[in-house]
Amino acid sequence: MTVASNENLATVAASARPAAPRRQRGALWAWVVFIIGALYFIVPLIATFEVSMRSIPLFSAYTNAFADPGFFSSLLYSFVIGVITVVLSIVLIVPTAFWVRLRAPRLRPFVEFITLLPFVVPPVVLVFGLIKAYSRPPLPLTNSEFGSDALLVFAYVVLSLPYMYRAVDSGLRTIDIRSLTEAAQSMGASWFTILTRIILPNLRVALLSGAFLSLAIVIGEYTIASYLARPAFGPYLQLLGANRAYEPAAVSLISFGLTWLAMIAIAMLGRGSRTRIQIGGAH
Amino acid sequence: MTEIASVTAERGVPPARPARRFRPGTWAGLIPFFVFALLFLGLPIAFLAFGSIADNTTGAPTLDNYAALSTPLVVNAFQTSIEVSLVTAIVGGIFGFLLAVAVILGRLPRVLRSALMTFSGVASNFAGIPLALAFIYTLSAEGMVTHLLRGVGLNLDFKIFSKFGIEIVYLYFQFPLMVLIIAPAIDGLKPEWREAAENMGASSADYWRRVALPILTPTLLGSMILLFGNSFGAQATAYQLSAGLVPLVPLAIGNQISGDVLHNAGLGYSMAMGMVAVMGVSIVGYAWLQRRAERWLR
Numbered sequence: 001m002t003v004a005s006n007e008n009l010a011t012v013a014a015s016a017r018p019a020a021p022r023r024q025r026g027a028l029w030a031w032v033v034f035i036i037g038a039l040y041f042i043v044p045l046i047a048t049f050e051v052s053m054r055s056i057p058l059f060s061a062y063t064n065a066f067a068d069p070g071f072f073s074s075l076l077y078s079f080v081i082g083v084i085t086v087v088l089s090i091v092l093i094v095p096t097a098f099w100v101r102l103r104a105p106r107l108r109p110f111v112e113f114i115t116l117l118p119f120v121v122p123p124v125v126l127v128f129g130l131i132k133a134y135s136r137p138p139l140p141l142t143n144s145e146f147g148s149d150a151l152l153v154f155a156y157v158v159l160s161l162p163y164m165y166r167a168v169d170s171g172l173r174t175i176d177i178r179s180l181t182e183a184a185q186s187m188g189a190s191w192f193t194i195l196t197r198i199i200l201p202n203l204r205v206a207l208l209s210g211a212f213l214s215l216a217i218v219i220g221e222y223t224i225a226s227y228l229a230r231p232a233f234g235p236y237l238q239l240l241g242a243n244r245a246y247e248p249a250a251v252s253l254i255s256f257g258l259t260w261l262a263m264i265a266i267a268m269l270g271r272g273s274r275t276r277i278q279i280g281g282a283h
Numbered sequence: 284m285t286e287i288a289s290v291t292a293e294r295g296v297p298p299a300r301p302a303r304r305f306r307p308g309t310w311a312g313l314i315p316f317f318v319f320a321l322l323f324l325g326l327p328i329a330f331l332a333f334g335s336i337a338d339n340t341t342g343a344p345t346l347d348n349y350a351a352l353s354t355p356l357v358v359n360a361f362q363t364s365i366e367v368s369l370v371t372a373i374v375g376g377i378f379g380f381l382l383a384v385a386v387i388l389g390r391l392p393r394v395l396r397s398a399l400m401t402f403s404g405v406a407s408n409f410a411g412i413p414l415a416l417a418f419i420y421t422l423s424a425e426g427m428v429t430h431l432l433r434g435v436g437l438n439l440d441f442k443i444f445s446k447f448g449i450e451i452v453y454l455y456f457q458f459p460l461m462v463l464i465i466a467p468a469i470d471g472l473k474p475e476w477r478e479a480a481e482n483m484g485a486s487s488a489d490y491w492r493r494v495a496l497p498i499l500t501p502t503l504l505g506s507m508i509l510l511f512g513n514s515f516g517a518q519a520t521a522y523q524l525s526a527g528l529v530p531l532v533p534l535a536i537g538n539q540i541s542g543d544v545l546h547n548a549g550l551g552y553s554m555a556m557g558m559v560a561v562m563g564v565s566i567v568g569y570a571w572l573q574r575r576a577e578r579w580l581r
Contacts, residue, residue, distance in 0.1 A: 027389060027390045027391070029385070029389065030384075030385035030386070030388075030389025030390065030391050031385075031389075031391065033378075033381045033382055033385040033389075034382065034385050034386065034389075034391060034395060034399070036378075037378070037382045037399070037458070040454070040455065040458075041402055041406060041455075041459075043421060043427075043428060044414075044417040044418055044420070044421045044455070045417065046427070047417065047420040047421035047426060047427035047428065048416065048417045048420050048421075050420070050427055051420045051427075092315060092316060092319055093316075095312060095315070095316075096312070096313055096315070096316040098312075099312030099313055100313070103309055103312060104309045104310070104312070104313060106309075107309070107310075107313065111313065111316070114316075114317075114320045114324070116566065117320075117324055118324070119512060119562065119566055120512075120559060120562040120563050120566050121324070121327075121328060121559060121562070122515070122516030122517075122518070122533060122558060122562065123516065123518060124516070124518045124533045124536050124537055124540075125328075125331070125516075125536065125555045125558055125559060126324075126327060127540070128327075128331065128536060128539075128540050128551065128555055129326075129327025129328055129330050129331045129555070130323065130327045131540065132327065132330040132331065132334065133326045133327045133329075133330045154319075154322075154323045155323065157319070157323070158323050158324055213408075216408050217408060220408075220409075220410075220411055220412075220413065221411070221519075222411045222412055222518075222519035222522070223518045223519050223522075223533075223537070226519075227537070227540050227541075234411060234412060234519065237412045237413060237416075238412045238519075238522075238523065241412060241416050241523065248416050249416065249420060251413075252412075252413035252416045252417055255413045256405070256409055256413060256417075259405050259408055259409050260405050262408075263401055263404040263405045263408070264401065266404065267397075267400075267401055267404070
């Protein structure tokens with residue numbers, strides 16, 4: 001395998017041996033790999049677009065999709081659930097990560113272990129366990145609409161734990177929370193004031209990126225929403241795919257666009273920030 | 284510094300007592316988190332765990348549910364799931380690694396690198412129903428690429444609703460995830476190492492074989508394990524694609540949630556625990572490799 005080194009190295013190497021041929025080969029090899037990757041990425045999107053254009057008249061797949069009341073109601077439902085998930089996740093994670101850093105560093109491995117558990121428990125197993133645990137007294141949550149919605153939010157908060165905790169924790173690393181906390185306390189601030197007026201504003205970038213990532217995951221989520229029988233966007237799209245010809249293509253592209261928007265937002269936030277931002281998959 | 288902090292923080296605690304572990308105050312701030320984790324992560328798993336060692340009708344302790352894992356259907360599901368996950372983790376891992384090396388060290392225009400990173404963020408999160416649909420439009424019997432190839436006389440003997448089809452689709456989110464995970468490690472290869480190798484007369488191939496790859500190996504393996512888990516737990520994409528033709532563990536568990544299709548309610552529990560066990564082993568392996576990797580890359 002031959003790979004060209006980066007700029008300054010090549011000049012160093014040039015004194016020892018001619019670097020030009022290696023540079024050429026490296027670039028060609030890199031181009032080939034990149035183009036294969038790009039094709040893998042783009043071709044399915046083009047195919048989806050092509051299917052969405054087959055409906056007559058032009059763009060009717062999109063107008064039909066928008067005209068279906070289920071489209072907006074399910075998208076709105078998933079968006080609201082996503083926002084509640086994010087808020088709850090922040091309320092849960094920020095004080096925890098703050099407390100671990102400030103007062104309980106010994107418990108850090110234990111807390112980190114718990115935040116990684118969702119990686120070990122796949123969504124289908126999580127929803128299975130949740131249904132078993134909460135479909136009977138004392139907490140028969142699945143028996144009511146509100147209970148099921150709540151259960152869905154809690155499940156999504158669990159899914160968001162690894163991303164949120166890491167985002168918040170690396171955000172906390174960049175600020176001197178001990179000094180900030182002591183300064184605030186010496187002026188008589190309460191814990192609530194410290195968290196909401198000092199820690200939260202300093203974590204803006206980390207929180208927003210974690211929020212967008214969680215939103216992107218929640219809005220398209222299918223497995224948990226489907227087994228809890230919630231009218232979310234994922235199950236709606238599945239139903240649409242089973243029953244209609246061209247509209248699913250249009251809605252898939254829209255869903256792709258939404259994920260794209262979330263990632264662009266994260267990239268913009270990350271620019272000029274010292275916080276390492278994780279945008280890793282979640283399935 | 285802890286002295287001052289504890290005095291100001293803990294009113295009512297005698298200042299003479301030094302800050303030590305496991306005072307009640309240490310735990311207090313973490314109670315909401317622990318309660319939440321217990322209720323919505325611990326309790327569900329506990330229910331499955333107890334269900335897996337209880338008799339379906341009498342509730343008496345038994346290992347029958349685990350013995351039932353040896354039925355051909357279940358063994359087949361685990362084999363297929365593990366095979367799909369291994370194949371997509373290895374192929375996706377290698378291709379993702381090459382792609383990351385290409386944009387970071389391959390002298391491509393810088394804009395391609397940021398484009399690839401954004402795209403990887405999107406693609407690694409683009410899964411489930413829309414992804415499955417996109418590939419059905421591309422590679423099914425009536426798909427665009429199938430059509431185009433037929434136009435030039437190439438008949439694809441390929442079914443998207445198959446194990447191979449599922450692997451092709453999973454790769455769509457697998458290799459971008461690899462790019463995201465491995466890029467920092469490739470960035471972490473110090474130029475000095477290459478210079479030192481070249482000063483001692485190493486060729487580029489020597490450098491990669493004897494220096495860069497050995498350093499990257501724990502990270503590479505660890506990342507592939509993450510990819511393995513990522514694929515092993517995926518359910519929605521498979522659900523849309525397999526149409527019941529490909530036996531995968533998440534699908535079998537899903538069917539078991541909807542109704543007792545295996546005529547053995549307890550089998551759902553033991554399959555779920557089996558899945559947790561496979562994921563647990565992979566995460567432990569990942570953590571171990573991660574620690575090894577950090578020796579060199581920081």
